[in-house]
Amino acid sequence: MSELKLTAKDFKSDQEVRWCPGCGDYAILAALQSFMPELGVPKEKIVFVSGIGCAARFPYYMQTYGMHSIHGRAPAIATGLAVTRRDLSVWVVSGDGDALSIGGNHLIHALRRNVNIKILLFNNRIYGLTKGQYSPTSDQGKVTGSTPLGSVDYPFNPLSVALGAGATFVARALDVDRPGLTDVLRRTAAHRGAAFVEIFQNCNIYNDGEFDYIREDKDARTYLEHGKPFGETGIVHDETDLATAFALSQVTWEKDGAIPLGVFRDVQRDSYDELVQAQLDNAAGAADLQALVGSGDTWSIA
Amino acid sequence: MAKPVEQLESVVIRFAGDSGDGMQLTGGRFTSETALSGNDLATFPDFPAEIRAPAGSLPGVSGFQLHFADHDILTPGDRPDVLVAMNPAALKANLRDLPKGGTIIVDTDAFNDRNLKKAGYDASPLEDGTLGDYQVHAVPLTSMTVGALKEVEGVTAREAERAKNMFALGLMSWLYGRPVESTLDFLRAKFAKRPELVEANVKAFNTGYHFGETSEAFAVQYEVKPAKLPPGLYRQITGNTALSYGLIAAARLSRLPLFLGAYPITPASSILEELAKHKAFGVRTFQAEDEIAAAGAALGASFGGALGVTTSAGPGVVLKSETVGLAVTLELPLVIVDVQRAGPSTGMPTKPEQGDLLMVLFGRNSESPVPVIAPSTPGDCFYAAIEAARVAIRYRTPVYLLSDAYLANGAEPWRIPDVSSLEPIHAGFAEADGDAPFLPYKRDPETLARPWAIPGTPRLEHRIGGLEKANETGNVSYDPDNHDLMTQLRAQKVAGIEVPPVEVDHQEGADVLVLSWGGTYGPVHAGVRRIRAGGRAVAHAHLRWLNPFPSNLGDLLHSYERVLVPEMNLGQLLQLIRARYLVDAVGYNRVTGKPFKASEIEAAVEALL
Numbered sequence: 001m002s003e004l005k006l007t008a009k010d011f012k013s014d015q016e017v018r019w020c021p022g023c024g025d026y027a028i029l030a031a032l033q034s035f036m037p038e039l040g041v042p043k044e045k046i047v048f049v050s051g052i053g054c055a056a057r058f059p060y061y062m063q064t065y066g067m068h069s070i071h072g073r074a075p076a077i078a079t080g081l082a083v084t085r086r087d088l089s090v091w092v093v094s095g096d097g098d099a100l101s102i103g104g105n106h107l108i109h110a111l112r113r114n115v116n117i118k119i120l121l122f123n124n125r126i127y128g129l130t131k132g133q134y135s136p137t138s139d140q141g142k143v144t145g146s147t148p149l150g151s152v153d154y155p156f157n158p159l160s161v162a163l164g165a166g167a168t169f170v171a172r173a174l175d176v177d178r179p180g181l182t183d184v185l186r187r188t189a190a191h192r193g194a195a196f197v198e199i200f201q202n203c204n205i206y207n208d209g210e211f212d213y214i215r216e217d218k219d220a221r222t223y224l225e226h227g228k229p230f231g232e233t234g235i236v237h238d239e240t241d242l243a244t245a246f247a248l249s250q251v252t253w254e255k256d257g258a259i260p261l262g263v264f265r266d267v268q269r270d271s272y273d274e275l276v277q278a279q280l281d282n283a284a285g286a287a288d289l290q291a292l293v294g295s296g297d298t299w300s301i302a
Numbered sequence: 303m304a305k306p307v308e309q310l311e312s313v314v315i316r317f318a319g320d321s322g323d324g325m326q327l328t329g330g331r332f333t334s335e336t337a338l339s340g341n342d343l344a345t346f347p348d349f350p351a352e353i354r355a356p357a358g359s360l361p362g363v364s365g366f367q368l369h370f371a372d373h374d375i376l377t378p379g380d381r382p383d384v385l386v387a388m389n390p391a392a393l394k395a396n397l398r399d400l401p402k403g404g405t406i407i408v409d410t411d412a413f414n415d416r417n418l419k420k421a422g423y424d425a426s427p428l429e430d431g432t433l434g435d436y437q438v439h440a441v442p443l444t445s446m447t448v449g450a451l452k453e454v455e456g457v458t459a460r461e462a463e464r465a466k467n468m469f470a471l472g473l474m475s476w477l478y479g480r481p482v483e484s485t486l487d488f489l490r491a492k493f494a495k496r497p498e499l500v501e502a503n504v505k506a507f508n509t510g511y512h513f514g515e516t517s518e519a520f521a522v523q524y525e526v527k528p529a530k531l532p533p534g535l536y537r538q539i540t541g542n543t544a545l546s547y548g549l550i551a552a553a554r555l556s557r558l559p560l561f562l563g564a565y566p567i568t569p570a571s572s573i574l575e576e577l578a579k580h581k582a583f584g585v586r587t588f589q590a591e592d593e594i595a596a597a598g599a600a601l602g603a604s605f606g607g608a609l610g611v612t613t614s615a616g617p618g619v620v621l622k623s624e625t626v627g628l629a630v631t632l633e634l635p636l637v638i639v640d641v642q643r644a645g646p647s648t649g650m651p652t653k654p655e656q657g658d659l660l661m662v663l664f665g666r667n668s669e670s671p672v673p674v675i676a677p678s679t680p681g682d683c684f685y686a687a688i689e690a691a692r693v694a695i696r697y698r699t700p701v702y703l704l705s706d707a708y709l710a711n712g713a714e715p716w717r718i719p720d721v722s723s724l725e726p727i728h729a730g731f732a733e734a735d736g737d738a739p740f741l742p743y744k745r746d747p748e749t750l751a752r753p754w755a756i757p758g759t760p761r762l763e764h765r766i767g768g769l770e771k772a773n774e775t776g777n778v779s780y781d782p783d784n785h786d787l788m789t790q791l792r793a794q795k796v797a798g799i800e801v802p803p804v805e806v807d808h809q810e811g812a813d814v815l816v817l818s819w820g821g822t823y824g825p826v827h828a829g830v831r832r833i834r835a836g837g838r839a840v841a842h843a844h845l846r847w848l849n850p851f852p853s854n855l856g857d858l859l860h861s862y863e864r865v866l867v868p869e870m871n872l873g874q875l876l877q878l879i880r881a882r883y884l885v886d887a888v889g890y891n892r893v894t895g896k897p898f899k900a901s902e903i904e905a906a907v908e909a910l911l
Contacts, residue, residue, distance in 0.1 A: 010680035013765065015777065044760045049602070052768075060765050060778065067605060067756040068767025069598070070628050076595035080602030080610065083586060086562050088606070088757050106598070109591035119511050152433075276586055291686075293547050293579070294718045297484050298537045299338050301528070 006037040013063045019054060021292055024175035025202035028122065031181045036064075038088065039189055046089045049078040049105055053095040054129050054199075055122040071101020075110035078117045083273045089189070092119045096137040096258065097127050100156050104136075108165035109270060114193040114274040121158055121196070122175075124203035125210050132206035144206075159249035159264060162196040163242060169195035169264040175202060176215055178260055187263050193271040215255050215260075223263035224248065231258040240268045303491040305515070308522045312371030313478065314379030317470070318390030318396045321364045322354050324467040329366025331471055331488060333713055336481035337538040340528030341370040344824060345713040346378035346897060351568060351651040358412075358420040363395040372527040376824035376831075378712065380899035386470055388412060388443070390421035397427075402435040407473070409466065411444035439519050443469050443510075450509040456498035464507035472510025479525050482511065499772055532717060532834035541680035541709030541717040541821075542569070545639065546576035547685025550583050553609050555688065556695055556727035561603035562587045563596035563612045568651040569707040570641040573613045593618040597625035597638065600626075604634045607731060607756035609691055613639040615707075616658045617648060623666050624702050629671040630792065632766050633752045635686070635694035635701075638662075642706040644895040653895030656820055659879075662702040662851055669789050673697070674848040676704040676820035681716040683709060684848065685839035692727050697799055698751045702847070706821040706870075708897045730754065734761035742766060742776040750795035801847040803854040812839040814910050815862035817887070819845040819875050826868055829903025833911070840907055848875070849880070859885040864910050866890060870901055 001275040011033040019025045036046070046064040050056035059066025069077050074092045082090045092110075098119045099107050110117060116232035126144070133146040137158060141150040162170045171189040173181040181199065188195045194259040214220045222231055229236045233251055238244045245265040253259045305380035315332070319325045326347055334752035336343050336749055346367040355362030369379035384405040387393035389412035396562040400406065413426050427433055430439055447469040451462040468489070475482050486504055514520050539547075563585065564574040578587040586603075590596035596599035597612040604610030612622060619640045629636040640662060644655035663676055673693055677686035732753035734740065742764045743752050755762040764776060772779035773787055806815070807830070818826040823844050830842045843858060845851070859865055859879060865887035867876040873889040882889055892898070 015765075019730045029544030042760065043763050043823050047757045059767070062765075064763050066765035066767075067602075067632070068765065068769065070624055072770055073594060073598045073625065076590065077605070079595070080561060080563060080588065080599030080604075082602075082604040082605045083588065083599075084559055085606040085610040085757065086750035105591050106595050109595065268695055273730075280581050280584055281585070285582045288550060289583075289721045292550065292583075293721060294535065294537065297334055297338055297716065298535050299340055299536050301340060301531050301533050 002206055004042060006043065008033040009037045010043060013049065013061050015060050017061050018057065020205050022204040023054070023286055024124065024203070025055060025058070025122065027175045027178070027197055028181070028201060031060065031178050032185065033062070035185045038186070041089050041136050043089060046091070048091045049074045049079060049081065050093045051098040052129070053098045055095040056098060057091050058093040072098050073099070073106060074100070075103065075106040075115070075117065076120065079110055079115045079272070083276055086116070086273045090117045094119060094121050096121065096123045096135045096158070096260065097123060100136045100161065101157060102115045108161070111162055111165040111167040111194045111196060114166070114168055114269055116193055116271040116273050117199065118188050118195045121198050122201040123158060123198050124201045126203050126207035126267070149296055157249060158198045160245065161207060163246050163249055163265060167196045167265065168267050168269050169263070170249075171196070171263045172198045172199045172200070172261050172280050174211065174214055174221065174261060175223050177221060177261070180221065187266065191249060192267060212258065220258075221261055222258045223248055224260045224264065230260055231256065233302055239263055264299050305521065305523050307479070307525050310526050310764065311373065312369065312375065313384065313524070313526055314367065314382045314384055314417070315386065315474065316365055316367040316382035316396060316399070317385045317386045318363055318365040318392035318394070320353065320357050321350060321362045321911065322357065323364070323388045324389070324464070325364045325366050327466045328471045329368055329542045331485045332474060332480065333368055333538060334488070335482065336368065336370045336477060336483050337715055338481050338535070339486055339526070340373065341526055341796065342529035342531060342715060343538070343713070344375055344378045345369075345370060346708070347711045348750055349652055358389055359394055359416045360391045360421060363392050365396060369528055372529050374529060374531060376750045376828040377897070377900055380901050386474065388466070388470070389425070390417045390423055393427060394421045394423065394870055400436065403437070405437045405439070406433060407439045407441060407470070409443035409470075410440045424848070439474070440511070441519065447506050449500050450505055454498060454502045454505060457752055461499065462502060462619075465503050468503045468506040469510035472507035473514045473873035476511045476514030477520060477524060479523055482507070485564055493747070501791065533686070534717040536715045536717055538713045539681055540713045541677065541683040541705055542572040542641070542711070543576055543688045544681055544716065545677070545683035545703070545705060546573050548684040548871045549577065549606070549611055549637070549691065550580055550812070551587060551684070551721060551724060551768070552688045552691030552727065553585070553909040555724055556609060556691065556729050558607065558609040558695075558729055561600060561608040561610050563590050563598070563600035564588070565593045565596045565614065565618060567589050567615045567618045569612045569643055570615050570618070570639065571709045572710070573641075593621035594625065597622035601625055601629050601632070601634060601636055603634050604775065605756070607634070607754070608839045609637070609695070610635065611637040611639065613641070615641050615643045615651070616661070619658065619661070620665065621689040625668045626672060627670050628768050629700035630666070630672060631768055633698045634754070635691075635698055637690045637694050637703055639703045639705065641710045642704060644707075644893065650895045652707060653869065654706040654821065654897060655895065656706060656822070656874070657891055657893070658704065659848060659871065660873040661688070662704060662855070669793060671793050671849070672700050672702055673796055673799055673850065674702040674704055675846055676848055677709060677793050678820065678844055678846060680709050680712050680714050688724065693799055694725050695729055695748055696751065697795060698754055699796060704820060715773050731756055731759065732762055733759065740764055741774045743771055744774045745791065750791060750798060797850050799850055801850060801852055803847055804843050804852040804858060805841040806841055806858055808841045809834060809839045812841040813863040814907060815841045815843060815859065815865045816903075816907060817843050817845065817859070817865055817867050817875070817879070819848060819869070822868060822870060825898035825900050826903050828900035829898070829907060832904040833907050838911055841911070856883045859883050859887070866907060868898065868906060
């Protein structure tokens with residue numbers, strides 16, 4: 001077989017990209033299209049599945065197979081695909097509302113089962129497509145169209161949720177940080193099982209500046225390194241230790257003056273499709289349809 | 303000395319007891335013995351949703367009715383001839399169904415003050431004349447069972463007492479001359495890990511059998527000769543088992559892997575459990591986190607080229623409608639099984655109804671047509687499942703398969719099909735046509751189906767989604783005329799699905815047509831037979847396809863003076879045919895949570911003659 005020679009251009013669909021000018025999604029799309037050739041996987045073996053929201057338009061722009069489905073359901077749909085088609089590279093693109101609000105149930109169960117899918121959660125901490133209501137990751141007190149006096153909700157920490165759900169791979173990246181994002185994507189793609197990546201993404205229309213502390217200041221971007229302490233926290237990173245990953249997931253810019261980027265957790269565990277396939281492979285008995293329909297007590301009528 | 307044997311043409315027996323008394327098992331075993339006797343039969347398991355309602359209480363009564371005969375029959379019987387009541391509550395809950403002169407077999411040991419009080423009896427009905435009009439066999443079932451098992455080692459008092467259902471089964475098996483070997487084999491297999499329980503249950507069964515033989519309480523033994531059914535090899539089957547086999551057969555016929563997404567729900571769970579057994583056939587069952595994920599995963603599997611199926615009952619199906627709508631616009635195969643049960647919301651989970659027809663037809667946003675097929679008998683669930691899959695695959699569409707709790711749990715003899723005679727299903731995945739651009743919504747001119755291009759196929763990479771698509775290219779489109787066109791095309795595709803013509807069972811001189819659908823076939827046709835047996839003419843047509851309707855339906859309806867539509871709902875098919883064909887049909891509508899009785903159908907037809 002000849003070696004695949006694909007370029008970023010091969011992954012661009014013929015559809016005009018229709019995010020707002022200046023949206024962080026453009027940077028993520030460009031990073032992914034540039035990274036995809038490195039995967040060495042033929043385009044037809046790659047599938048992007050999304051739900052609803054700004055981020056969910058992502059599959060339309062990728063020259064791969066894709067499905068823009070319904071709000072929150074992408075992990076469920078991707079589960080059915082990944083367990084029946086183990087030969088595919090299945091990616092889910094989601095947002096904070098899609099993944100953590102309406103689709104929260106599907107997200108935690110896909111992670112719990114360790115389904116072989118890569119989940120990219122574009123977290124802009126706002127509802128963009130519906131014009132600026134607060135999201136489950138918005139800060140308490142957030143003033144939006146639906147919360148004129150400020151939100152009273154306590155927000156989710158997406159990484160802590162993923163870790164709590166038993167995710168085997170958890171990472172964080174930043175939309176405009178091309179090298180950091182690409183490193184994380186590389187690790188994500190290499191992980192067999194459910195991979196969860198939170199990507200800080202700026203919504204320049206409804207929540208502009210949310211991540212400026214690291215978007216605007218490259219020097220403020222601090223990366224996790226396995227076996228090394230993170231910043232001033234004193235936490236020595238261990239990608240295989242759940243408690244460490246959880247502690248690091250709770251580190252915030254506001255509280256700690258630094259926010260970790262990179263891989264929080266990476267452990268190997270049999271993936272859902274592998275376990276299902278093993279049961280099929282080990283199933284006893286012949287697949288004899290005539291014997292099946294004629295099983296049990298039978299009698300003849302002449 | 304052998305007792306005299308009396309010939310009967312048919313018998314209806316109802317076993318009734320506490321939910322924990324093993325009545326479903328007892329009825330099921332008696333059914334197996336009866337099937338092996340070559341009788342035609344129909345069963346109606348009728349049990350509460352509560353797994354173990356308070357012992358001895360009326361809500362906890364579980365029943366199993368079996369009708370068997372020396373001729374072909376259609377229903378589990380309107381009223382039992384024989385009632386086996388394991389306690390006062392079982393007697394009280396079922397007595398009103400028993401015609402005067404009927405036979406009652408009771409466990410006298412259960413008729414103590416405590417149980418009588420729980421059932422609401424002030425005095426024992428065995429002693430106060432309540433049962434004067436019946437033939438009562440008062441048998442101390444429990445104490446005789448416990449007595450017989452005294453010498454079986456390793457069996458607790460509770461276990462010995464629990465074997466009383468096998469005593470009852472043994473007694474009934476003697477009374478109707480049933481072959482017993484299959485039950486003894488069953489007990490040996492069921493309790494294989496505890497030989498002492500094998501011994502106890504076999505002993506209880508045999509003791510009951512011998513009690514019948516020797517006790518003066520039973521003067522005669524009955525015989526029901528084998529029925530003359532079409533020749534072939536038979537087994538008994540329930541609707542949910544047949545439906546599961548049908549799905550496996552459809553996967554085999556289409557050479558697609560079967561993927562089931564399901565969330566446990568009564569009365570559909572046994573399909574999930576049945577399919578989970580058949581991994582050797584490559585069946586993947588996914589017990590999802592919820593009904594929505596179950597449907598979503600099935601659709602994802604279909605996108606990847608599997609036969610995606612999701613199963614549920616009404617309260618779960620409502621949650622799936624969002625996904626079904628997506629499948630409508632994605633135009634991908636998907637089979638959605640709705641095993642209908644009674645009532646809005648949770649309703650009566652174990653009881654049948656036909657209340658979901660309008661929901662599956664119209665319960666989605668906007669114009670989202672979905673074909674609907676409803677099996678007519680437990681055995682027909684096999685063929686209906688294959689047909690549903692065939693249409694889903696051929697036309698690239700979700701299809702509703704509308705069963706019900708009566709079909710799901712009811713058993714009947716089933717002539718085992720020759721699977722090599724089943725017609726293959728052509729999946730026909732799209733392949734790249736040279737360098738021509740791929741058009742995911744370019745339709746087959748005959749079926750209007752779009753190509754099914756599965757991931758992994760080189761050069762057919764494409765994106766589909768819930769947004770409206772431009773004709774042919776499938777690109778997102780907000781063009782007004784395109785939306786109108788796509789809406790029309792989706793409607794035309796479903797309207798144009800080829801379904802067989804509806805067959806009418808006409809009778810010379812009939813000017814009344816009875817039009818039924820789905821699981822009511824048995825009782826409705828039994829009612830029709832009664833009218834005919836009375837020398838009156840009536841025609842009967844039974845619908846399996848509810849969308850689209852068979853093309854000859856309109857003409858058929860207009861060829862009769864009056865049309866009666868019996869339904870276990872408030873007139874859903876009735877409303878459809880009145881609107882569609884401008885026919886002045888009338889309904890017969892009852893929603894009791896029990897299947898129709900032949901007698902009520904007879905009366906409803908009678909009123910129109």
